[in-house]
Amino acid sequence: MKNSYALVTGATSGIGLEISRELARRGYNLILVARTKERLSKTSRELIKEYNIKCDYFSSDLTLINSPEEIYQFTNQKKYSIYILVNNAGYALPNAFHINSMEDEEKCLRVLGTSVIALTKKYINDMISNGSGKIMIVSSVAAFAPASALQALYGPIKTFMNRFNETLNYNYNSMGITSTALCPGYTVTNFHKASGIQDEMDGVPKFLKKSAKRIAVEGVEAMIKGKKVSVPTKTWKLIVLILKFIPNWIFSLLSGILAPGRYK
Ligand SMILES: NC(=O)c1ccc[n+]([C@@H]2O[C@H](COP(=O)([O-])OP(=O)(O)OC[C@H]3O[C@@H](n4cnc5c(N)ncnc54)[C@H](OP(=O)(O)O)[C@@H]3O)[C@@H](O)[C@H]2O)c1
Numbered sequence: 001m002k003n004s005y006a007l008v009t010g011a012t013s014g015i016g017l018e019i020s021r022e023l024a025r026r027g028y029n030l031i032l033v034a035r036t037k038e039r040l041s042k043t044s045r046e047l048i049k050e051y052n053i054k055c056d057y058f059s060s061d062l063t064l065i066n067s068p069e070e071i072y073q074f075t076n077q078k079k080y081s082i083y084i085l086v087n088n089a090g091y092a093l094p095n096a097f098h099i100n101s102m103e104d105e106e107k108c109l110r111v112l113g114t115s116v117i118a119l120t121k122k123y124i125n126d127m128i129s130n131g132s133g134k135i136m137i138v139s140s141v142a143a144f145a146p147a148s149a150l151q152a153l154y155g156p157i158k159t160f161m162n163r164f165n166e167t168l169n170y171n172y173n174s175m176g177i178t179s180t181a182l183c184p185g186y187t188v189t190n191f192h193k194a195s196g197i198q199d200e201m202d203g204v205p206k207f208l209k210k211s212a213k214r215i216a217v218e219g220v221e222a223m224i225k226g227k228k229v230s231v232p233t234k235t236w237k238l239i240v241l242i243l244k245f246i247p248n249w250i251f252s253l254l255s256g257i258l259a260p261g262r263y264k
Pocket residue numbers: 009010011012013014015016033034035036039060061062063088089090091111138139140141183184185186187188189190191192194
């Protein structure tokens with residue numbers, strides 16, 4: 001369709017940037033969303049030049065409650081039809097739960113949770129009218145893991161997102177819409193630095209650290225095929241499998257050795 005687009009949040013760095021590249025490589029037109037205008041404009045220009053697609057961008061801070069509505073108004077005014085919605089933007093808080101302010105917790109939960117629900121709510125009615133649509137929620141292996149010392153609410157909100165993803169599939173598959181929870185393990189991006197936990201994560205062994213490109217290529221393929229959950233790379237698939245069978249305390253003990261900052 002001439003005006004059919006994929007909208008990607010957090011499209012200027014890490015996993016979101018590589019998802020945008022992979023979608024552009026496959027010929028999809030793009031709407032990029034993130035806060036920093038200069039990076040949006042630069043990324044947009046690069047993708048147009050490299051892949052000969054149509055690409056526009058909208059600067060938006062998803063910690064703000066009105067942002068999903070503003071993004072929706074922007075695409076509506078421009079008459080862009082959103083066939084693919086990738087909810088990817090995210091960060092985590094560095095401090096312990098009792099130290100973070102409620103305001104900071106709420107902002108983070110808005111980016112990782114409420115804004116995902118709000119954007120999906122905005123676009124799903126158009127997808128229903130069109131009889132087709134693809135949604136991706138960039139979740140995490142943390143959704144399957146036991147509680148950790150760092151980022152107290154990060155795992156719980158990702159588990160919530162996986163359940164939301166199940167709900168979307170249950171209710172909308174029959175209307176031609178599929179939703180994919182992409183659940184990466186440790187991925188080399190700006191995430192840990194932006195979340196103030198780079199030092200703690202530096203000790204994670206190399207074999208557990210995967211490239212954002214690998215995550216994106218596997219994730220986009222899964223989304224196009226309509227898979228419900230995607231855990232990219234054999235290493236992290238195995239870890240998620242093990243998580244289903246071993247008690248939480250053994251996992252925490254092993255992780256304490258492999259990722260000492262996360263599990264003390
Ligand atoms: N890296 C990992 O190990 C890992 C593992 C599992 C899951 N994930 C998930 O993957 C997703 C992407 O993370 P990443 O690793 O690619 O991180 P990243 O490299 O830091 O990229 C984050 C992206 O989100 C945007 N963003 C951040 N805060 C935003 C806000 N308030 N409003 C709008 N956009 C915002 C950033 O652009 P601006 O700063 O310009 O806004 C950037 O484009 C997140 O949902 C994260 O939870 C990451």
